[in-house]
Amino acid sequence: MARPRAAETRKRTRIQQEKEDRILDAALDVFSAHGFRGSTIDQIAKAAGMSKPNLLYYFRTKEAIHRLLIGRLLDTWLDPLREMNAGGDPLSEICSYIRRKLEMARDYPREGRLFTNEILRGAPHIQEEMSDLKSLVDEKAKIMRGWMKDGRLARCDPHHLIFSIWATTQHYADFDVQVRAILGPARSGEGRFEDAARYLEKLFLDGLKP
Amino acid sequence: MARPRAAETRKRTRIQQEKEDRILDAALDVFSAHGFRGSTIDQIAKAAGMSKPNLLYYFRTKEAIHRLLIGRLLDTWLDPLREMNAGGDPLSEICSYIRRKLEMARDYPREGRLFTNEILRGAPHIQEEMSDLKSLVDEKAKIMRGWMKDGRLARCDPHHLIFSIWATTQHYADFDVQVRAILGPARSGEGRFEDAARYLEKLFLDGLKP
């Protein structure tokens, strides 16, 4: 190889491990705040505490960083939905799904915004993942329809039910500044997530009771 | 004025009227799809069917276009909430609010995405409007609390109730590609908004019944 780059050679060194992690964390900060095109390599490099050429030694292109982040994200983003199983009690399955999604919005807001950014742009980098997503959602929708048939869940469109859970929970990551502006400083502590959880649980429980 | 620019002189001509409208429409297309920094003047000019310098004859800067769009947007975006009045029946007031917001997501998805873009970036251009927003929401929250006290609406946190309506309706504009991908081509017609309306109405009605 003419000009060796990190990770193109034998195995990852200690420095590679460290620096790559720092870069990805910095990039998550910057991408989630400014979007892909709104972010510059310089910004990311600065946030990671290194020079631009140095960063480019670890990742060939800006897109390579973005791709890796998006890929990682999708891997874990759907875990809560996967965990919903037909065997459990419908309403408590849905409640814990809501709780888990809300926890993700609280604990990983950057990832959430990165995802929303990508979707807002028309999901250009995750076309195939979209069809995997459809399969998963269809599968879970089928389970829900089973619950409805058994009279254990209110009859409704399961796809839109899932959308509404995504929307209400993701809102607390994507619209964070708006939520804080409206709740005011006094209620903008971490407690707002507990208030949200309480409210959403009530809404969906009573709204979906058979 | 050394180099006169459109609208800096006496009154708007026919051509100014036409071209400015075309530019704003094109800019809404481009900004809502790519975000502010992701959009170029060239792109907007091309979409508006004119050259870049020609466009810049009508708007001094890219930011001027964006500012105008954002300003216009906020003017109308909150109208549905303003219309919610204490005199009506609580549940039907909330239902028509949901319906109106859903109609906006259907009829003005570009505006919706423009707004989400702005909030995602931390709302840098609409700081003051945010406090106006807070006043409006607080006022409506007060009305809702009155309804709850009278036993005409289920007790819950009215701020989070409003958030949940925003989130579930806006979702159909912002996450449109995802919604379409999951519903599949057969159910991605305009009918999806009616399905959504039916579902949301049921959810909120049963979820908020006293």
Next chain:
DNA sequence: TGTAATCTTTACCAATTGATCAAAATTTTC
């Protein structure tokens, strides 16, 4: 119809930005 105002185009500039290269500095390995 002629003239003043408005509009459009061509050519251009300076700053930013993604990316490269080769050499210097550092770390790892034997």
Next chain:
DNA sequence: GAAAATTTTGATCAATTGGTAAAGATTACA
């Protein structure tokens, strides 16, 4: 401790992009 491998830096490039200048084309109006 020296050689080899890896990491860092500084200089630089080409493309993109926001914006300007000035001359030419068109339109409105008396």
